[in-house]
Amino acid sequence: MTSKRHASLPFTTAAVAFAIASGLSCDPVHSEGVDRLGSDPSGRKNGPTHRPGQPCLVCHGGQGPGNAVFSMAGTVYRDVNSDVPVQDVRVVLTDAFNTRVAAVTNEAGNFYLVESQFAPAFPVTVLLCYGASCDPKDTAASVVQPMKTHIGREGSCSGCHVEPSSNKSPGRVYLCTTQQATGDFPPLCTSLGATK
Amino acid sequence: MSRRMSRRTSGSTRVTLRVMFGALLVSAVGQACSQYHADDRVTVQTPGSTSFRLVGIMLDRRCGSLDCHGATQRNMRLYGEEGLRLDPGDQPGSSETTNAEILENFHAVVAVEPELFTKVVTEKGAHPERLTLVRKARGLEAHLGGTLFVAGDDEDACFVSWLGGTTNEAICTRAIAALDPLLDVK
Numbered sequence: 427m428t429s430k431r432h433a434s435l436p437f438t439t440a441a442v443a444f445a446i447a448s449g450l451s452c453d454p455v456h457s458e459g460v461d462r463l464g465s466d467p468s469g470r471k472n473g474p475t476h477r478p479g480q481p482c483l484v485c486h487g488g489q490g491p492g493n494a495v496f497s498m499a500g501t502v503y504r505d506v507n508s509d510v511p512v513q514d515v516r517v518v519l520t521d522a523f524n525t526r527v528a529a530v531t532n533e534a535g536n537f538y539l540v541e542s543q544f545a546p547a548f549p550v551t552v553l554l555c556y557g558a559s560c561d562p563k564d565t566a567a568s569v570v571q572p573m574k575t576h577i578g579r580e581g582s583c584s585g586c587h588v589e590p591s592s593n594k595s596p597g598r599v600y601l602c603t604t605q606q607a608t609g610d611f612p613p614l615c616t617s618l619g620a621t622k
Numbered sequence: 623m624s625r626r627m628s629r630r631t632s633g634s635t636r637v638t639l640r641v642m643f644g645a646l647l648v649s650a651v652g653q654a655c656s657q658y659h660a661d662d663r664v665t666v667q668t669p670g671s672t673s674f675r676l677v678g679i680m681l682d683r684r685c686g687s688l689d690c691h692g693a694t695q696r697n698m699r700l701y702g703e704e705g706l707r708l709d710p711g712d713q714p715g716s717s718e719t720t721n722a723e724i725l726e727n728f729h730a731v732v733a734v735e736p737e738l739f740t741k742v743v744t745e746k747g748a749h750p751e752r753l754t755l756v757r758k759a760r761g762l763e764a765h766l767g768g769t770l771f772v773a774g775d776d777e778d779a780c781f782v783s784w785l786g787g788t789t790n791e792a793i794c795t796r797a798i799a800a801l802d803p804l805l806d807v808k
Contacts, residue, residue, distance in 0.1 A: 580689035593707035596714040
């Protein structure tokens with residue numbers, strides 16, 4: 427009887443350990459966040475161009491289900507009212523220790539940096555540049571757009587840049603604003619296509 | 623036989639002690655709860671909301687990004703020009719920080735620890751690190767946003783000067799100007 431009781435002990439211990447581990451690994455807030463994304467509206471297969479405009483780090487923040495772990499990621503659109511993604515935008519990020527990295531957007535407008543490329547000390551400042559020189563003064567050949575505030579902790583652009591804009595969100599991340607002098611988009615932006 | 627008796631006695635003593643401890647705990651919790659009165663009010667002494675304007679703008683720029691204290695789930699919630707807007711019709715970046723937003727920021731800062739805040743203010747801002755806000759900003763206490771003020775730097779001096787009763791407007795203005803994002807790409 428006694429030996430039987432002792433024999434069941436390791437099993438009980440393992441069962442309790444498993445229950446605790448399962449409980450710990452199950453984060454309902456994270457699970458809800460993943461579920462809320464739903465299916466990919468773009469219809470693309472998993473990969474660098476999928477789910478543009480969505481908060482990348484919900485799945486790629488280390489808790490899965492995405493395997494790659496990003497530190498910063500997002501999508502850049504032509505202008506604040508636009509669904510047109512912009513490819514080849516340099517997203518320049520500078521952290522509190524002045525570590526500076528740049529990522530380039532792909533055809534979906536997506537960019538991402540994995541933790542081994544950039545493990546920022548917050549706050550982080552951001553600047554978008556597009557064109558040959560990335561020189562703010564060279565308005566014919568470049569579009570330069572700094573983010574007006576810093577990032578305090580959020581690695582997904584659309585963690586804050588939620589569409590549509592509201593008192594809690596400036597809307598999508600965008601490259602182009604109209605020029606003060608003319609009220610037109612810069613020439614490079616005009617070449618990127620229509621607003622919608 | 624006597625050994626068995628003594629074991630039994632010590633066992634029953636242990637049970638009695640546990641019951642007594644449990645009763646004590648329940649009574650303590652009950653007493654603590656019974657001391658709450660919905661009508662309780664705290665009178666707070668502050669350096670004033672008028673002198674807070676530049677401090678409020680600096681705090682919003684430094685701490686109020688939409689992913690930090692500009693998020694609605696934060697209890698010390700900050701409003702401002704480029705972050706969370708108080709008026710549902712405003713958007714981040716659409717217009718300057720309003721007086722109503724400054725006042726909300728003032729209330730948010732004062733309400734974190736009203737009694738302690740009063741004590742620091744009545745002592746002319748002495749030992750501001752008694753305030754959790756200052757400890758977190760200086761990185762002396764766990765803060766997800768990291769260390770934002772270094773004791774004596776412009777942002778810290780701006781806030782501390784307000785606590786002391788005389789906002790150093792020159793320092794606050796300099797601190798705000800320095801919080802613009804970096805523009806040098808190359």
